[in-house]
Amino acid sequence: MKLDTLSKKTVVRALNSDGLRFKIGGFNVCLSSSVPAVAEHLLCLYGAFDVLDNTAFIDFYTALEPPSKLRRFFRPQVNFSFDGYFPFKPLPYKQASAMFEWGLNWCIASHSHQYLIIHASVVERNGQAFIFPGTPGSGKSTLCAALVSRGWRLLSDEMTLLSVNDGCVYPVPRPISLKNRSIDVIQDFAPDAVIGEVFKNTAKGSIGHVRPSDDSVALGEIPAQPAKLIFPKYERDSNTVLTPLSKSRALLKAAENCFNYNILGLKGFTSLSNLIDASDCYEFKYSHLEEAVALFTDLAH
Amino acid sequence: MFENNLIGLPIVPVIHCRFWDEECVIYNQLTGDAHLIDGMGAEVFKILSEKAATRIQLLQTINSNFEWEMDFDAEGFLDNLILEYQKLGLVDVTENTSA
Structure with a gap:
């Protein structure tokens, strides 16, 4: 059963009781929350994801709740917890759904060492995975959202999960996180893209999430073979330039972008x-x- | 320097080499460090990853694969490289008992 077949009332009730359980790629997640905006976030961006029943094994039990009753009224805040552990300081209440995305990033990056986890977006076309490692501001998510809007399969916007056993890239096709000006850029580039609530004044500026394509979610357990490793750099008014990089240098650059290489x-x-x-x-x-999309589409043939 | 020595990767297999074109990356499992090495250094590791070699053997192979400027001190350069790699724990220098 897909999440968007549920009514908002049902989602709210599940979030407020034992938690809403759903499948993201190879991970099963349970989320509890009394924050009403979380249900809207899930229905807007996670509609194509499978809902799980209460017997499913859960990888990550998560919750978003205000830290104290007092905080409901005075500068309201929200906490993210994983298995009852609070890895972060609380954030403003209005940023609850964004905190879920960041918290889930942390859960996966901290507990999934069956994968080498590269800070990289990864998309697939014609069976070839294109991996875009990059530090914040490099333009990897914008590029990723643009490619996905033109029919590429999203494997992940934030983390490339490279299996240490078979060398394949495993999907975790969650909403694509865009920052600041990138939100408008993608709205212009792909007017049909569904972008959820824009969270303003976060530590990273304004944040908006793009709903992953239904096809990407449906193929959420199908790995892809790596084919291209591309280090993007957005530079205002620059030409589109693709320059070969020596494999040794690419290895060291990629290692710098890994969460768990050491x-x-x-x-x-x-x-x-x-x-x-x-x-x-x-x-x-x-x-x-x-130009970027045309170049990579050509490269994927 | 190193005339009577055998140069090789450490006996305990903690050094892992991957070669691409004229470069290589050497991973030291003990420290977790990865070293990007090119040119003569990459050639040295290509040789040593197959078997330990004497300084003369290294020089012979290197001299046949590289062209030097007339005044380039290849022997001195090689000695410095080996010394540096030894300090990093990437190679072992032992007495050449078969000499």
């Missing part, structure tokens, strides 16, 4: 080396999304 030790190095073996590596400078 935790995995030799397995991390071996997995990353195998990824480099399997991929053409590039640096990419861009400012025009249409």
Whole structure:
């Protein structure tokens, strides 16, 4: 059963009782919350995801709740918890749904060491996974949203999960997080894209999330073979330039963008080396999304 | 320097090499450090990843694969490289008992 077949009332009731259980790629998540906006966030952005029954094994039990009753009235705040543990300081109440996205990033990055986790967006076309590692501001999410809006499959916007066992990229097709000006850029580029509530004045500025395509969610357990490793850099008014990058240098750059490379030790190095073996590596400078999409579509043939 | 020595990767298999084109990345499992090495250094590790070698053997292979400026001190450069790699724990220098 898909989440968007449920009424808002049913979603609210589930969130307020034992939690709403749903499937995101290979992960099963349970979320409890008394914050009304969370139900709207889920219905808007997670509508295509499968809802799970109470017997399903849950990877991450999460909750979003105000820290105290007093805080409901005075500068209201919200806390994210995972298995009863609070990894972050509370945030303003209005940012509850954004906090869920950040909290779930933390859950996956901290507990999924069967994967080498690269801070990278990853999309797929014609069976080829294109991986875009990048620090915040590099334009990887904007590029990712643009490609997905033109029919590419979303595997992940934030974290590339590279299996240390088979070298494939495993999907976790969650909403694409856009910051500040990127929100308007994608609204103009893809007017049909569904963008949820825009959270203003967060630590990262304004944040909006793009709903993943239904096809990407439906293929949420199908891995893809890595084919291209591309380090993007958005530069205002720049030409579209794709420059080959030596594999050794690509390996070191990618290692800098991993969450758990050091935790995995030799397995991390071996997995990353195998990824480099399997991929053409590039640096990419861009400012025009249409040109970027055309270039990568051509490269994926 | 190193005339009577055998140069090789540490006996305990903690050094892992991956080669691409003229470059390589050497991973030290003990420290978790990865080193990007190119040029003569990459050639040295290509040789050592197969088996330990003497300084003369390294020089012979390197000299056949590289062209140097007339006044370039390849021997001195190689000695410095080996010294540096030894300090990083990437190679072991032992007495050459078969000499």
